[in-house]
Amino acid sequence: MFKRYLTFILLTATSSLFAQNIEFKSSNFKDKKEEFKKAEQAIENGDVFYKIANDAIFLVQNPGKNYKKALIEYEIAQKFNPNNAELNLKIGVCLAYSTDPFKAIPYFKKAKTLDPACNPFLNYYLGYSQQLEGNFDEALKSYSQFETEYKKADDFSKFVVQRKKECASGKTSFANPVRAWVDIVPELNSEFDDYAPSISTDGSELIFTSNRDNGHPINDVGEYDKDIYTSTLNNGKWSAPKQIVGGVNSLLDDVSSNLSFDGTRMLLNRESNGQKDIYESVLKGNSWSDPVIFNFQISSQKTNEEYAAYSDDGWSLYFTRDNDTRANGYDIYNSKMQSKLNKDYAAATTMIPMNSKFNDGPIYLHIDGETMYIASQGNESIGGYDIFVSRKYRGAWTTPVNLGYPINTPYDDFFFAATANGKFAYISSNRAGGKGGYDIYKVTFWGVEKTPIVDVEDFLLSSIAMPMKDHQIEATVDINKKTFTVFKGATFDAITKKPIEADIDIIDNTTGTIIETFTTNSASGKFIITLVSGKNYGIAVKAKNYLFHSENFDIPTGSSDNLVSKIIELKNIAIGSKITLRNVFFDTGKSSLRVESNGELDRVVKLLKDVPNLKIEISGHTDNTGSANLNETLSQQRAESVVTYLKNKGIIANRLTAKGYGSSKPVSSNSTEDGKQQNRRTEFEIKGN
Amino acid sequence: MKMKNRFLLSISFLVTFSTFAQLEELTTSEIAYRDSISALNLKNEATAQSQEFYNKGIQYFGEKNYTGAIEQFGKSITLDPNFTAAYYNKGVAENEVGNFKQASITLDKLITIDPNYSKAYFQRARAFQGNNDYLKAEKDYDKSIQLDPNNPKAYYNYGTLKFLQIDYPEAIKFFTKAIELDPNFAFAFNDRGSCHRMMANYPKAILDYEAALTKNPKLAFVLNNIGTTKKKMKDYPGAIAAFNKAISIDPNYSPAYNNRGVYQLEQGKKEDAKNDFEKALQLNPKYAAAADNLSAIYFKQKEYKKAFEFANNAISFDSNYAGAYVNRGIAKEMLRDMEGACNDWHKAEELGAELGKKYHSENCNN
CATH class of the missing domain: 2.120.10.30 (TolB, C-terminal domain)
Known part of the structure; x- marks a missing residue:
């Protein structure tokens, strides 16, 4: 750092040492006499043009090519001796009136450094340089200095007055730039x-x-x-x-x-x-x-x-x-x-x-x-x-x-x-x-200063501030997933196979209610109805002189042909006819009747009331699972339960007998589950008519 | 496993066969009967599916998933093209998301199926109104009122329609009718007040606004309207009090901050104004007016880059905000993007900004 400082001091000193005005005198160029002569001649040549140009400027006329011609000469001398204040000033003046006036500035400054008193116009041109650089206060000082020192009673003062006016305007103008x-x-x-x-x-x-x-x-x-x-x-x-x-x-x-x-x-x-x-x-x-x-x-x-x-x-x-x-x-x-x-x-x-x-x-x-x-x-x-x-x-x-x-x-x-x-x-x-x-x-x-838009925000309509929407959409619905199955069938005499006109009740077993009542065709015995799929139904068939028929069946969901068919064979009410009561249900392992059985048993009651001479035996049957004694006892008890029900409904006891056969009278093989299902049953047999 | 399944199937078939032996071949009339039942089953199945979609749509609507709801109602309609409730709900949901064109199409179909579906006319009027098709909207409100003369909302919406058509005397009649039918209809009071305001009857406007507040004291936007109206009446203390009260009722009500900011700016309190605009923007980060007003402040402070950024933000929040294009244009000009400035002013002019037109004509043509 110290070293650098020293170097700086030295450079400054050297600069000022060399910044001495060197006059164009032969004594200053004893070793370069020829070159000196050429330089001196060039200045002399240049001065001719320089004067013409200056005179033109003084008269507010175009200096033509005179400054340019002078400059060509002066540059020859300047090359030989760049440290002459007067020459630097002249070169500066030539450049000041060229189309690149900023090039004049270093020459004026150098002229001042070399010899501030070299020429009365120096301060004028220094002011001009300062003015070009926008240093209007400095320029004004220089122009004032020039005015003080310039004693000639010519019209040049109009230039100085104008320059000073320019500086005053410039100062205001720079401080207030236009848009x-x-x-x-x-x-x-x-x-x-x-x-x-x-x-x-x-x-x-x-x-x-x-x-x-x-x-x-x-x-x-x-x-x-x-x-x-x-x-x-x-x-x-x-x-x-x-x-x-x-x-x-x-x-x-x-x-x-x-x-x-x-x-x-x-x-x-x-x-x-x-x-x-x-x-x-x-x-x-x-x-x-x-x-x-x-x-x-x-x-x-x-x-x-x-x-x-x-x-x-x-x-x-x-x-x-x-x-x-x-x-x-x-x-x-x-x-x-x-x-x-x-x-x-x-x-x-x-x-x-x-x-x-x-x-x-x-x-x-x-x-x-x-x-x-x-x-x-x-x-x-x-x-x-x-x-x-x-x-x-x-x-x-x-x-x-x-x-x-x-x-x-x-x-x-x-x-x-x-x-x-x-x-x-x-x-x-x-x-x-x-x-x-x-x-x-x-x-x-830019034009007149533009005004940005500033927006107030109103919500004059409430529905814009808080949109009023009618949210009252329609309500949900219960989904109806019902499907229907065609239930088709016919009633025939079990022995003769002839069609029989029969009355049929269809019972929804989940509710125990009769949902359909109809009569089969007297000529064909046929019927065709539609039932809701996916349910268990009871069917009760009644025809004059025929034994009442009942059974339960499922109508599955999604059957491929959408059809369930059924043939019902009715038995004539002859002594010895046996009817299985398929819709009589007991609690598992017990003899107590389940309430779903009531419909079937009521139809038996109705049969017995319709046919007052009818005497029947209610028999209970099991499959062969478990001990024979137990099966016999349970089937006896179940038959008695049915007889008790019928009695309670007003059927005289002597028309009814109860008999438990256990597994002794199978109607199907006990080797299959289906067979066992068939064998577990309650029957009644016509014993008298 | 496959074998076992097959075995079970065969057992089951045998059992069925033995229990329900097939009858001989079906007669032609029996086949026709069975086929009609099969067709009924198919129809019932479609109806059930339609109802499932419909119910799902209502669930989505309740969850404000309107797009999902529209999809479900659409499926419901496809399966059951006569399901009027599904059309109605779809129309409401489409209105809700601002798809007014589609809503009017949906409700057209509903009205074709059931011309007496009174609510459909109200909703379709809303759709037309949203689509700026005021004439059609008016017809539907007329019909809605004819079918359901006691629905204050129909009168109210009809009033807003008249307001938007700058027919303030007519709008006042409809708002008054809405108020007759529902004396607590705060919105109708506010909007009637705004009609008076637009007719430069500021004292009457203030009366209605204040009536709206008595019906519902929590409506900050009504206070905001009082503030801006009092500003027009040059009742500056009244205006600032109203903005302050709006803010005290709802500290998150960004427009009151924005408008107070504008007032502050007019009073030369740039910093206070800036704070208010910034607060408005903080509360509502996509608040175009607040962003644009900040742009205006920065422009006045010769901070053109920031002025550009905020106007740019305002445009990103609302691409049809004419004022923001004007402001972005003047910022761009000062940032030496003259072409961009001219494009912005041209856009502002297209959007109806007089200042955009002026700047464009003065600066953008040789």
């Missing part, structure tokens, strides 16, 4: 001067001027002549510039000024032998015609005319003319035609409110006819050319107002080509940070 962005347009610019943009009303084509390499011979200061270029806007980007087609571009400087609003005419200027005049070219097809010089009312041989603009109605021309006699540089003039056909422009008049003591113009009239943009080195400029706006008020143009920073800077900012809606404009500027020389910049105006 716009200014962006370089890289597609259009080069290291050369690119300037004088004009744009078609629809914003799709831009023409401008450039002294870029056009293949023509370079002039004595190494520059190409100026030609006019065109570029079109595609998807927000400008195409690569091309020279406009036709007879406009020549070996002379051809400088565009303004496109007519319909894009078919162009104003331009040409310089020939120090004479600048305004010309017009017309677009024919895709080609621009050879430019035609305006009549003497506009393009006078006595004066130089440079920039021009069409009025919105096409009847007037606004243009700039240099008035040699007044040392005020170019002023703005206006001339009106008597007839568009003859293009007979009347004598031009100066536009007094627009003009300053310095160069004014170029001009641009907006299509609205109410707005004029003027560039000026005077008025309220903040340095160099600035762009001003004037509006028509009650038929007269108002005092131009500076468009403000960042559109304007202490550098040259001029030309103004706006799109129809005024949102965008293209200008030229040689501000620092460009590609070199004048560059074309795009101005995007």
Whole structure:
């Protein structure tokens, strides 16, 4: 760290040691006499041009190529001796009036370092450097210093007054930037001067001027002549510039000024032998015609005319003319035609409110006819050319107002080509940070400060705040899963097989209720009904002179053919006929009757009551499971239970006998479960009739 | 295992055969009879399945699974195309999810099956209203009222329809009728108040809003309406008191924070406003207006990136929020995205924002 500090001190010391003004004296270059002579000669040569240029500046006239020529000479001397304050100042001045004025700044600073008192103008140009850098307070000090020291009773004070005014305006302007962005347009610019943009009303084509390499011979200061270029806007980007087609571009400087609003005419200027005049070219097809010089009312041989603009109605021309006699540089003039056909422009008049003591113009009239943009080195400029706006008020143009920073800077900012809606404009500027020389910049105006939307939220309708919905949907339903099975059958005489007309009751055994009562067909004995599937049913069949028949059966769910068939054979009530009471049920292993048996037994009661002479034996039967004694006892007890039931229902005891046969009278084999089921039964036998 | 099954089947067949011996062949009329019973069984089975889907749909509806409910009711209808209750419930569920077009189709079918299904007209009117088909909605409310003249909801909804058509005097008549039928109908009071407000009769509006509050003191949105109405009456203390009360009744009622924020912003209290908008957004993280208002504050503070982000959020919450497109556009402009700004203003213009139209015409055409 310490070492670094030492190094810094040493460097600073060395720098100040070498920053001594070295006068162009032979005694200072004893070892380089020849080189010294050449350098001295170069300065002498340069001074000639330098003086001419300075005089032109003093008279607010164009210095032409004189500073450039001087610079070429001075650079020879500078190479030989870069530490001469005076030479550095002169080089700075040459550069200050070039199209790259920021390049002057280091030379002025160096001149000051070498010898602050080398030239009375140094403080002026130091002020100028500071102004370019936006250091307006410093610049003001330097200008004041210059004023104090500059004793010549000439008219230069008007420059100093103007610079000081610029600094005051600049300070305000920088502190209050206008609502716009200014962006370089890289597609259009080069290291050369690119300037004088004009744009078609629809914003799709831009023409401008450039002294870029056009293949023509370079002039004595190494520059190409100026030609006019065109570029079109595609998807927000400008195409690569091309020279406009036709007879406009020549070996002379051809400088565009303004496109007519319909894009078919162009104003331009040409310089020939120090004479600048305004010309017009017309677009024919895709080609621009050879430019035609305006009549003497506009393009006078006595004066130089440079920039021009069409009025919105096409009847007037606004243009700039240099008035040699007044040392005020170019002023703005206006001339009106008597007839568009003859293009007979009347004598031009100066536009007094627009003009300053310095160069004014170029001009641009907006299509609205109410707005004029003027560039000026005077008025309220903040340095160099600035762009001003004037509006028509009650038929007269108002005092131009500076468009403000960042559109304007202490550098040259001029030309103004706006799109129809005024949102965008293209200008030229040689501000620092460009590609070199004048560059074309795009101005995007923000417009009046935009107001964001702030929303209050109301819920004026309750149904929006709290949506009212009718949630009363319909209720659930009980699911009905009933299926039906066709129950088909017939009643026949068990012995003769003849059809019998019989009365049939169908009983739902789960509830004990009769659900169907019908009579079979007398001719066929057939019947067909529908029953709910998945249940157990009892069927009781009764026919005159036939023994009552009953049984229970299942109607399964999901039978494949959806049909259950049954043949019922009825027995004649003859003595010895036996009937099995299939719907008589006992508790397991007991003799107690289950209530489901009541229906069947009531039918027996009814039979006995219907046939009063009928005597029957109730017999109980088991399968062969278990002990014979027990089976016999249980079957006897069960038969007695049935007899007791019948007695209780009013049947006289002597018509009834009870007998338990155990397993002694099987009706089927006991070797199968089904057989056993058949054997477990209650029967009655007709014993008397 | 397979063998055993087969054996059992054969035993069972034999038993059946022996017990219920098949009759000789069926006669033609018996076959027809059996077939008709088979057909009846099939129909009954379909009906039962339809009812199962229907009941499942009701269960889903109760669980607020409206999409599931719609699916179940749809299946129910497929199996039993005359099941009117299933159509009705499907229509209600479709209204519930905002599928108004489908709801009107479903209820059309129901009304075709049963033109006297009065509730169907009410629901279909709701569907038409949701679809902004006001003329059809009016016809259905008329029919609903004709079939069920004592349903205050039909009058109420008819009133909202008139309100939406900016026919405030007519809307007032319907809200008044709804109030006659149901004197505690707080919503009808509020909405009638809003009619008065839209007719710039602010004192009458306040009276109705306050009546709504007496019927139901917990309606924060009514207080919010009082606040915004008093703001219009330039009764600023009254407005802020109403917003504060809305917040005290329902500390989670985000619109009251948002509106209080707007009031604060108008008073130049940017930080207080920001706090309110942030609170509103915290309570309702997809609250487009609050997000957009935050965007406005950041824009005013020249924090354009944040202004962009909040407007962008507002648009993500509500893609049809015209104001948010305006605000995102102005933020984009300042962020040097002019093309994006113009697109946003154009969209805002399409959505009806005058400011979007203005900014677009002033900034986006050469």
